[in-house]
Amino acid sequence: AQKVTQAQTEISVVEKEDVTLDCVYETRDTTYYLFWYKQPPSGELVFLIRRNSFDEQNEISGRYSWNFQKSTSSFNFTITASQVVDSAVYFCALLWTGNQFYFGTGTSLTVIP
Amino acid sequence: GAVVSQHPSRVICKSGTSVKIECRSLDFQATTMFWYRQFPKQSLMLMATSNEGSKATYEQGVEKDKFLINHASLTLSTLTVTSAHPEDSSFYICSVSDADREYEQYFGPGTRLTVT
Numbered sequence: 001a002q003k004v005t006q007a008q009t010e011i012s013v014v015e016k017e018d019v020t021l022d023c024v025y026e027t028r029d030t031t032y033y034l035f036w037y038k039q040p041p042s043g044e045l046v047f048l049i050r051r052n053s054f055d056e057q058n059e060i061s062g063r064y065s066w067n068f069q070k071s072t073s074s075f076n077f078t079i080t081a082s083q084v085v086d087s088a089v090y091f092c093a094l095l096w097t098g099n100q101f102y103f104g105t106g107t108s109l110t111v112i113p
Numbered sequence: 114g115a116v117v118s119q120h121p122s123r124v125i126c127k128s129g130t131s132v133k134i135e136c137r138s139l140d141f142q143a144t145t146m147f148w149y150r151q152f153p154k155q156s157l158m159l160m161a162t163s164n165e166g167s168k169a170t171y172e173q174g175v176e177k178d179k180f181l182i183n184h185a186s187l188t189l190s191t192l193t194v195t196s197a198h199p200e201d202s203s204f205y206i207c208s209v210s211d212a213d214r215e216y217e218q219y220f221g222p223g224t225r226l227t228v229t
Contacts, residue, residue, distance in 0.1 A: 033216045043151075043204055044222040047114070052216070091156065095216055099145065101208070103156045 002027045004094050006104035013082050014112050021077045021107045023092030029053075033095040034068065034075045039106070040088045048090075051075065082111045115141030115219040117209055125227045126197055134192045134224045136207030141219065143209035146190040148182060151204040151223075163190055197228040 003026040013019045025034065036048040049059060051068050059066045063080045079086055092104040116139040126132045136146060145164050149157040161177075163169035163184035171177045179201075181193040194201055207221040 037220075042222075043206075043225065045206070045220045047220075095218060099210055099215065099218065100159060100162070101147075101157070101218065105156045108154075 002029075002094055002096055002100075002102045004092055004102050004104035006090075006092055006107050008107045009105070010108045010110070012110045012112060015084060016081050018078060018080050019082050019109065021079075021090050021092075021109070023075045023077065023104060025073050025075065025092070025094050025102075027094060027096055029096045031097060035091075035093040035095065035101075036066065036075075036077050037091045037093065038088045039091060045091070048077075079109075082109075084111050084113050087111045114217075115139070115143075115209060117141070117207065117219050117221040119205075119207060119221040119224050121224060122222065123225045123227075125229060128198055128228055129196055131193055131195045132197055132226060134194075134205055134207075134226070136190045136192070136209070136221050138188045138209045138219075141209055142187045142211050143190070144187065144212040145210045146184055147208045147210070147218070148180075148190075148192050149206045149208065151206060153204075157206060160192075194226065197226070199228045202226055202228045 005024045032053045034051045038046040056068050065078045067076045087110050089106045089108045091106045094102045118137045120135045148160045150160050151157045160175045161169045161171045163182050169182035184190040204223050206223045208218050210218040
């Protein structure tokens, strides 16, 4: 069975602080993809990153970075020097062979100015 | 990536009426389309999967007679909520994928349905 767990329901940080959003997944497939999406109040999902199961290299994109560790089945997302515009709900998701997405329950991030 | 649109973006309807939501893939051959529902402060839940020209496959607990899905072409799928009730108020999101491009899926901007 596929499962994605985002244990942090809500996080509040003060602007310029770093924040890490946790994601733990379960799958028996050897081939799969992991995603992070941002969902601002407007509701539209904003694609942030996609990683395949064979690429454990960490990735950095501006203030965003991702740490993929297959040994712990985790795909954590860090925002450095957070800004108010980062306030949103963030979803971690797993896409597997059946071409179906499994979404985590989301983490609501509030950045306080 | 693909450009996916949904129409309308917001709709308010009265209880007992039906409402149709369109999902269009503007530059992508959407052999498969997915419909998700998201209640406030909750995650996205897959409702159904439809392949072009075939009947949709519904997830457990989703009433196929209430949520009619038509996927008549590679660029258009429609979701009709029949005899809507207030509990159907939700955010509906579609996504598209191509059988030749596995592990790629693109989401529409969503439709917010409010049933009064």
